[in-house]
Amino acid sequence: MDMVEEKLAQVPAILTEMGIDVWLLFARESHTLHDPCFDLVVGGDVTWQSAFLLTPQGERIAIVGSLDRAALEMRGLYRELIGYVGGVSEELRKVLARLDPKRIAINFSLDDTMSDGMTHGMYLTLIKALEGTPYGARLESSDRVVSALRGRKSAAERARVRAACEDTVAIFDRLTPRLRVGLTEKQVAAMICEEMEKVPGLTLAWDPDHCPAVFTGPESAGAHAGPTDRVIEAGHIMNVDFGVKKDDYCSDLQRTWYFLRPGETAAPEAVQHGFETIVDSIRAAAAFLKPGVTGGEVDSVARNFITERGYPEYPHALGHQIGRVAHDGAGLLCPHWERYGALPDLRVEKDQCYTLEPRLTVEGHGIATCEEIVAVTEDGCEWLSRAQERLYLV
Amino acid sequence: MDMVEEKLAQVPAILTEMGIDVWLLFARESHTLHDPCFDLVVGGDVTWQSAFLLTPQGERIAIVGSLDRAALEMRGLYRELIGYVGGVSEELRKVLARLDPKRIAINFSLDDTMSDGMTHGMYLTLIKALEGTPYGARLESSDRVVSALRGRKSAAERARVRAACEDTVAIFDRLTPRLRVGLTEKQVAAMICEEMEKVPGLTLAWDPDHCPAVFTGPESAGAHAGPTDRVIEAGHIMNVDFGVKKDDYCSDLQRTWYFLRPGETAAPEAVQHGFETIVDSIRAAAAFLKPGVTGGEVDSVARNFITERGYPEYPHALGHQIGRVAHDGAGLLCPHWERYGALPDLRVEKDQCYTLEPRLTVEGHGIATCEEIVAVTEDGCEWLSRAQERLYLV
Numbered sequence: 133m134d135m136v137e138e139k140l141a142q143v144p145a146i147l148t149e150m151g152i153d154v155w156l157l158f159a160r161e162s163h164t165l166h167d168p169c170f171d172l173v174v175g176g177d178v179t180w181q182s183a184f185l186l187t188p189q190g191e192r193i194a195i196v197g198s199l200d201r202a203a204l205e206m207r208g209l210y211r212e213l214i215g216y217v218g219g220v221s222e223e224l225r226k227v228l229a230r231l232d233p234k235r236i237a238i239n240f241s242l243d244d245t246m247s248d249g250m251t252h253g254m255y256l257t258l259i260k261a262l263e264g265t266p267y268g269a270r271l272e273s274s275d276r277v278v279s280a281l282r283g284r285k286s287a288a289e290r291a292r293v294r295a296a297c298e299d300t301v302a303i304f305d306r307l308t309p310r311l312r313v314g315l316t317e318k319q320v321a322a323m324i325c326e327e328m329e330k331v332p333g334l335t336l337a338w339d340p341d342h343c344p345a346v347f348t349g350p351e352s353a354g355a356h357a358g359p360t361d362r363v364i365e366a367g368h369i370m371n372v373d374f375g376v377k378k379d380d381y382c383s384d385l386q387r388t389w390y391f392l393r394p395g396e397t398a399a400p401e402a403v404q405h406g407f408e409t410i411v412d413s414i415r416a417a418a419a420f421l422k423p424g425v426t427g428g429e430v431d432s433v434a435r436n437f438i439t440e441r442g443y444p445e446y447p448h449a450l451g452h453q454i455g456r457v458a459h460d461g462a463g464l465l466c467p468h469w470e471r472y473g474a475l476p477d478l479r480v481e482k483d484q485c486y487t488l489e490p491r492l493t494v495e496g497h498g499i500a501t502c503e504e505i506v507a508v509t510e511d512g513c514e515w516l517s518r519a520q521e522r523l524y525l526v
Numbered sequence: 527m528d529m530v531e532e533k534l535a536q537v538p539a540i541l542t543e544m545g546i547d548v549w550l551l552f553a554r555e556s557h558t559l560h561d562p563c564f565d566l567v568v569g570g571d572v573t574w575q576s577a578f579l580l581t582p583q584g585e586r587i588a589i590v591g592s593l594d595r596a597a598l599e600m601r602g603l604y605r606e607l608i609g610y611v612g613g614v615s616e617e618l619r620k621v622l623a624r625l626d627p628k629r630i631a632i633n634f635s636l637d638d639t640m641s642d643g644m645t646h647g648m649y650l651t652l653i654k655a656l657e658g659t660p661y662g663a664r665l666e667s668s669d670r671v672v673s674a675l676r677g678r679k680s681a682a683e684r685a686r687v688r689a690a691c692e693d694t695v696a697i698f699d700r701l702t703p704r705l706r707v708g709l710t711e712k713q714v715a716a717m718i719c720e721e722m723e724k725v726p727g728l729t730l731a732w733d734p735d736h737c738p739a740v741f742t743g744p745e746s747a748g749a750h751a752g753p754t755d756r757v758i759e760a761g762h763i764m765n766v767d768f769g770v771k772k773d774d775y776c777s778d779l780q781r782t783w784y785f786l787r788p789g790e791t792a793a794p795e796a797v798q799h800g801f802e803t804i805v806d807s808i809r810a811a812a813a814f815l816k817p818g819v820t821g822g823e824v825d826s827v828a829r830n831f832i833t834e835r836g837y838p839e840y841p842h843a844l845g846h847q848i849g850r851v852a853h854d855g856a857g858l859l860c861p862h863w864e865r866y867g868a869l870p871d872l873r874v875e876k877d878q879c880y881t882l883e884p885r886l887t888v889e890g891h892g893i894a895t896c897e898e899i900v901a902v903t904e905d906g907c908e909w910l911s912r913a914q915e916r917l918y919l920v
Contacts, residue, residue: 165639166559199842217841218864241647248647250645251644254642459573471591
């Protein structure tokens with residue numbers, strides 16, 4: 133079954149569960165300003181102002197500009213297709229009057245980017261279109277609908293994330309023998325891309341300026357800078373953050389290497405200890421992760437594990453969901469910081485896929501990180517990535 | 527000079543002209559929900575909630591999550607860089623208190639998609655961040671700033687659009703000898719892509735489902751459907767809508783072919799007349815186009831030209847701006863229809879680049895279209911595309 137059809141089929145039960153009468157997507161020029169929910173339940177783009185309405189009864193109604201209609205018809209996912217030439221408002225008011233919804237969920241969210249696809253201009257346009265009707269006052273955020281729909285991965289979706297992880301780990305395996313002191317971060321990034329290009333159907337999981345991200349040594353720039361001309365030296369820790377997209381689903385994994393100094397046969401104790409602290413904090417978080425716990429609780433398991441060993445806490449969340457995109461919406465395994473809003477209080481659900489990605493700095497050597505991916509099961513979680521258990525030595 | 531630096535350098539004069547004290551971009555996860563203004567004045571993406579502030583005095587201030595800071599620093603475009611860990615609000619309030627702007631322009635717009643990059647959730651987040659300050663009440667749309675900045679193309683920008691047009695016309699020239707009755711729309715689209723891939727550095731100007739768009743015959747689907755398995759027959763008009771991106775700037779051109787029936791040496795008079803009506807309506811609109819006229823006036827020149835010859839009016843705008851993206855923001859050469867809001871009343875400015883793309887149906891044969899691109903000069907316009915003057919016969 134087509135993935136969009138599969139996600140559309142999940143919608144009525146979720147709307148019923150949340151008590152929502154209509155989920156309304158309202159967008160224009162969706163290729164330029166792309167509501168990520170279009171990938172879940174539309175499966176294409178529109179040029180003119182368009183409304184997509186989904187109901188607990190399984191209705192699928194699209195109101196689109198006349199020239200967008202044919203493409204939508206060919207896709208065959210929307211049973212009721214209304215084309216317009218002048219403007220969307222009149223048809224939208226007619227459809228809403230017929231459905232007469234008490235609660236209308238629309239795509240904005242304070243906390244969840246993946247549920248926040250409606251621009252402020254389109255929000256104002258919608259309010260204007262609904263003037264003189266009771267429906268403007270019945271709008272609310274669709275974020276709970278979207279995170280349920282996006283987060284609850286079908287078996288087919290989880291299998292795709294796992295497949296993307298497998299290809300990524302295989303790329304790391306082919307990378308290790310090519311590594312040596314003297315390469316720059318940019319050269320390592322280029323090697324990773326070369327290895328990826330050998331596998332048909334893989335593309336980068338996020339923007340090429342930051343995927344792969346490569347950091348070597350104690351002066352490396354931090355998690356969100358692209359690779360630089362910094363040269364790998366003996367005694368460096370190097371870490372890589374890299375993911376692929378395969379069949380529309382992503383991986384996002386981090387791995388850590390140590391470059392032996394002349395005469396060394398193992399990493400210095402401080403490096404080894406830092407690396408093991410990361411691996412063990414991930415295991416502790418995975419052992420705790422199950423349906424019903426909050427994202428904040430899971431984050432604090434790894435965070436406390438690391439600080440109790442005397443390291444400063446990592447300056448970001450422990451993990452995010454992954455799926456069609458690397459950062460696949462709420463919930464999030466994150467602390468109670470302003471920038472995360474209400475996200476740390478969301479509860480983990482079965483069939484969500486999460487990354488686990490703590491970090492710590494080993495003074496004088498660099499940053500130790502691993503990032504693994506797990507899927508939440510009935511009473512715990514299963515690993516979708518083959519985890520890094522030992523520090524890679526070069 | 528780097529294109530982002532070039533656009534940033536234009537900002538102070540535009541803000542002074544519009545009486546705006548601060549232009550504020552406010553975004554998060556900009557790779558996923560991409561404010562198109564980031565390509566103009568940021569030149570990269572951010573993960574956490576970020577504020578970019580530009581002033582008439584030439585200040586360039588960025589407030590970003592700590593892990594986004596290094597990448598921004600490497601780009602070197604923002605002179606004042608503030609990193610945060612907990613949340614953006616406090617630093618933003620501090621900077622605003624220091625600048626104390628009376629008018630703050632932010633990225634939302636009722637009518638102009640390219641100026642509507644702020645999501646509704648981010649708007650609410652901003653309002654919350656500014657609670658207890660006077661600045662929430664001083665926010666207004668930045669759409670006039672954005673359309674001036676985006677629309678007024680530098681000589682280097684216009685040269686890039688022209689270069690993209692030249693490569694596109696050359697691709698059409700190589701396509702024509704390969705065309706024949708019996709090919710499907712999809713096969714023609716594939717040929718166009720093949721020809722494009724022979725030229726290094728070209729990518730499609732818009733989404734591959736609709737670029738190139740190919741329509742053959744009287745039953746073809748309409749402007750925004752992708753190519754189908756419909757087969758070209760003798761007596762068909764075929765038209766193609768195609769653009770490339772080269773050095774970050776786009777073309778967007780349409781061309782029309784006629785497939786001779788056995789024994790024909792020229793197109794039937796109705797086809798020829800339809801095609802010439804299109805070409806002449808474009809010429810009439812281009813002759814009228816100059817700084818100071820409104821988009822609605824330009825549209826009506828071509829629209830009236832076509833309806834006066836007895837054809838129905840085209841169900842869309844005459845033309846749009848083009849630049850970094852194919853639909854490059856307001857103004858628009860469009861009629862007074864609801865879906866175009868206030869756009870038809872915007873005045874044409876010097877150095878804007880517009881498409882001119884009327885269409886009409888020739889009964890029994892198909893759709894005749896041409897799309898050309900012009901740049902507005904001091905007192906008229908110049909052609910950036912080598913125009914189609916004669917119907918291509920196959």
